[in-house]
Amino acid sequence: MTTPSTNRLRTAEQVGEQAGAVLREIGRAVVGKSDALELVMLGVLAGGHVLVEDLPGLGKTLLARSFATTLGLDFRRIQFTPDLLPSDVTGTPLYDQRTGEMVFHPGPVFTHLLLADEINRTPPKTQAALLEAMAESQVTVDGETRPLADPFLVIATANPVEYEGTYSLPEAQLDRFQLRVRMGYLTAGEELAMLRARIDRAAPEAVLERLAGPDDVVAWRAVVERVEIDDDLLEYAVALVGATREHPQISIGASPRGGLALVQLARARAVLDGRDYVVPEDVKDLAVPALAHRVSLRPELWVREMSTDDVLREIVDGVGTPTTRRTAAVSS
Amino acid sequence: MVLAAVVVGALAVAALALRPEQGLLHSGRGPLGHWGFVAIAVSVVWTFGAWTLVQNLRHRFGADRLSLPPREERLREAAAPLLLATVGVIGVLALVLHHFSTGDSTSGPPPPLAQDPVPTPTLATRPPEQRHGSTDHSSLPLYLVLALLAAVAVVLVVVAVVRRLRRFGLRVPQRPGHAGTAAQDDDARLLLSAVHSGRRALAGTGDDARAAVIACYAAMEDALAASGVPRHASDSPADLLSRAAGAGFAPGTAAPRLTALFREARYSSHPMDASHRAAAADALEEIASLLGAREGAHEGDRDGSPDDPHGQHDRNAEARR
Numbered sequence: 001m002t003t004p005s006t007n008r009l010r011t012a013e014q015v016g017e018q019a020g021a022v023l024r025e026i027g028r029a030v031v032g033k034s035d036a037l038e039l040v041m042l043g044v045l046a047g048g049h050v051l052v053e054d055l056p057g058l059g060k061t062l063l064a065r066s067f068a069t070t071l072g073l074d075f076r077r078i079q080f081t082p083d084l085l086p087s088d089v090t091g092t093p094l095y096d097q098r099t100g101e102m103v104f105h106p107g108p109v110f111t112h113l114l115l116a117d118e119i120n121r122t123p124p125k126t127q128a129a130l131l132e133a134m135a136e137s138q139v140t141v142d143g144e145t146r147p148l149a150d151p152f153l154v155i156a157t158a159n160p161v162e163y164e165g166t167y168s169l170p171e172a173q174l175d176r177f178q179l180r181v182r183m184g185y186l187t188a189g190e191e192l193a194m195l196r197a198r199i200d201r202a203a204p205e206a207v208l209e210r211l212a213g214p215d216d217v218v219a220w221r222a223v224v225e226r227v228e229i230d231d232d233l234l235e236y237a238v239a240l241v242g243a244t245r246e247h248p249q250i251s252i253g254a255s256p257r258g259g260l261a262l263v264q265l266a267r268a269r270a271v272l273d274g275r276d277y278v279v280p281e282d283v284k285d286l287a288v289p290a291l292a293h294r295v296s297l298r299p300e301l302w303v304r305e306m307s308t309d310d311v312l313r314e315i316v317d318g319v320g321t322p323t324t325r326r327t328a329a330v331s332s
Numbered sequence: 333m334v335l336a337a338v339v340v341g342a343l344a345v346a347a348l349a350l351r352p353e354q355g356l357l358h359s360g361r362g363p364l365g366h367w368g369f370v371a372i373a374v375s376v377v378w379t380f381g382a383w384t385l386v387q388n389l390r391h392r393f394g395a396d397r398l399s400l401p402p403r404e405e406r407l408r409e410a411a412a413p414l415l416l417a418t419v420g421v422i423g424v425l426a427l428v429l430h431h432f433s434t435g436d437s438t439s440g441p442p443p444p445l446a447q448d449p450v451p452t453p454t455l456a457t458r459p460p461e462q463r464h465g466s467t468d469h470s471s472l473p474l475y476l477v478l479a480l481l482a483a484v485a486v487v488l489v490v491v492a493v494v495r496r497l498r499r500f501g502l503r504v505p506q507r508p509g510h511a512g513t514a515a516q517d518d519d520a521r522l523l524l525s526a527v528h529s530g531r532r533a534l535a536g537t538g539d540d541a542r543a544a545v546i547a548c549y550a551a552m553e554d555a556l557a558a559s560g561v562p563r564h565a566s567d568s569p570a571d572l573l574s575r576a577a578g579a580g581f582a583p584g585t586a587a588p589r590l591t592a593l594f595r596e597a598r599y600s601s602h603p604m605d606a607s608h609r610a611a612a613a614d615a616l617e618e619i620a621s622l623l624g625a626r627e628g629a630h631e632g633d634r635d636g637s638p639d640d641p642h643g644q645h646d647r648n649a650e651a652r653r
Contacts, residue, residue: 230599277600280568320565324550324598 015223016274019045022211026066029206030059031197032190038272039181039289040067040155045268047221048178048261049134049154051119051293056159058183062205064115064155072213073112074149080122086129090139104141109133112149112214116156120166127173130154134176151217171252171296178261179286180293182309220271227267229278232322236280237262240287243315244295250311252296262290280321288312376484527555527620534613541604542597548612549594552619556581569595586618 023037030037036052040063043050052060061077068075078089091107108114109130116130133139137148156177158169186194197206237259245253266282273282292308530551534544553563553572561576569591576582593612597604 228601233599275600277596277602279595279599281570284566284568317566321568322598324553324563324594325546 010219010223012223012227012271012276013274015045015220015271018212018216019220019272022070025070025208025211026063028197029066029208030063031194032186033059033063033183036063036181036183039179041272042265042268042286043155043178044071044151044153044217045220045224045271046178046261046264047151047224048264049156049176051174051177051180052155052157052183053160053180053293054183058185060157060183061115061117063183064113064157066208067155068113068115069208070211071113071217072210073151073153073217074214075113075115076108076111077115077117078108079117080119080126082121082123084122084126086126087141089126089129090133090141093142102142104144104146106146107139109139110146110148112151112153112217114152114154116154118159119156120158120169123167124170127167127169131173131176149214151214151221171294174293175255175257177293179265179289181289223276224264224268224271227270227276227278229263229267230322233266233278233280233283234263236319236322237266237283239319240283240315241291243319244291244312247311247315249298249301249306250295250308251298254291254294258291258294262286265290284316284321287316376480379484525558527551527616529554530616531613531620534609534616541606541609544609545593545597545604545612548616549590549598551616552587552590555619584618584622586615586622590615590619 019041023034023041026037027034040050040052044067052063054060064077065075067073078084087107089107089109091105091110093102093104095101096103119127119130129139133148133152134154137150137152138145139148140146154177159166198204240262241254241256241259244250244258247253262283263278265286266278269282269286270276270278288309292312295308295312297306297308297311530548533547533551549569556572556576557563559579559581561572561579561581563572567575573582573587573591576587582588590612593608593615596602597608
């Protein structure tokens with residue numbers, strides 16, 4: 001289903017209202033996770049991929065499925081296991097006895113929204129097969145490059161605690177994710193509300209309504225591309241990224257791709273808020289989810305159980321935001 | 333480095349005060365033996381001086397801590413309190429171990445212990461109490477030393493507790509009365525002054541609506557800074573607004589409205605016209621009237637109090653102008 005206004009130019013305010021409605025609908029199924037839902041929606045708007053990292057049972061899979069349903073996107077799920085092969089992700093050519101030709105059978109990656117469940121349970125070779133798809137929205141099989149659907153979004157989940165039988169995602173692949181989301185536990189009140197909602201609906205999961213379609217998502221992303229950002233805010237983003245490279249507790253700082261992701265997510269947040277311009281809050285609030293998974297701490301900090309989120313928060317609190325007065329004059 | 337230098341200095345002072353001449357464990361008098369109070373004063377002053385110096389220099393060298401490797405950081409964390417404690421212990425030991433005396437016979441070195449089995453006529457003719465040099469009855473009373481040590485300990489504990497309370501953001505209770513009210517009045521006066529300066533800036537921006545909106549917001553920032561909620565370098569407008577609201581300085585909707593106008597004026601290329609300028613001016617006026625009402629309420633409270641300062645009403649009226 002596509003809204004009637006798909007083909008005409010939309011404003012940031014309209015997109016913000018539509019995306020807000022989608023979030024409210026998903027909130028009926030995923031209770032008490034408004035921050036995580038908003039971050040995933042920012043990934044949808046910004047055209048990036050999302051890594052959801054947290055303990056089992058916190059609703060990661062439900063979240064991905066709810067987005068697919070409400071946004072009206074084709075949805076495939078890959079349960080990553082140690083014996084999964086790259087061809088199980090991308091697809092493989094098979095011999096057709098009737099025609100006598102090799103026919104390509106597309107893998108689950110040929111979809112709009114791909115849930116890569118427990119991505120760190122598969123060997124690096126299979127992880128790398130997903131790499132090209134995430135970075136370039138295309139796969140190459142038998143020397144032939146095939147484009148993926150538009151929009152194409154990967155929501156990958158990873159369990160950060162279990163190390164037995166897992167393969168840590170390499171930095172290069174982590175860098176492909178535009179942001180990392182942590183779900184976290186519900187508060188007592190939220191958990192009570194979730195249990196009450198489950199009893200009231202007398203069904204395992206809430207049935208969500210489809211509120212948009214693939215064309216809507218593409219149109220939303222076009223609106224994000226028109227959001228303006230002041231030079232001072234770009235300098236602020238560069239300062240944040242630069243601070244990760246100079247921090248004494250970080251061995252590998254954020255890449256330039258991290259700066260691009262931060263700015264694009266800030267623009268998406270502006271649209272979600274109904275604005276067509278970025279404000280400092282957009283950049284500051286997204287620095288941790290956009291950059292924390294792209295940096296590596298010094299090994300001696302592992303024993304202190306410090307997380308990259310903690311160090312990034314320290315950096316955000318130390319980097320100055322743009323001054324009140326504009327540095328370059330802008331006419332009224 | 334500073335702590336190490338302080339400890340070495342403390343050792344030197346202690347050696348000066350305690351210098352034994354008859355063995356390491358002998359409680360000799362040393363060159364200050366004539367003036368026990370000087371030894372006490374030197375020890376106490378040294379301890380406090382060292383403590384003050386360390387506290388002052390800690391802020392200066394604190395910036396280098398982040399750059400230390402973790403191993404050296406752990407070493408520093410272990411050594412710093414140890415050295416600090418050493419400074420205090422040395423001062424106390426200098427007091428406890430000093431051999432106080434008041435007699436004139438204490439100026440010379442103590443006589444050698446009985447090496448000669450035949451007592452010399454000089455020793456034999458001396459009264460028993462003089463033979464022992466600085467004996468118990470000629471020393472400062474023990475209770476005086478203990479009282480002095482107890483007083484020092486109490487002062488140190490009080491200072492440490494107050495500093496810890498302030499570090500955790502807790503306020504030390506203040507005496508009720510005129511002082512607190514006067515400080516609040518000064519805050520309100522500064523707030524109003526900043527708002528009025530914003531009005532003047534608004535009038536001075538001419539036809540530039542964008543500059544006028546930004547000037548209004550800057551005036552609000554100045555007002556908040558004057559009231560003790562300054563903008564930190566890493567603050568976003570939302571951070572500042574949140575802290576101001578938490579401190580009770582952003583009542584109503586005026587401050588959020590002005591902040592939203594500022595964001596648009598500062599970070600967008602939207603055309604700004606007279607309506608934006610008027611909205612910013614209205615928000616600033618609303619903030620001014622709220623602050624004025626707040627000050628009026630303080631004044632009313634003060635009128636009910638017996639120690640109402642003269643001329644405060646005139647000051648408020650002047651601020652409102």
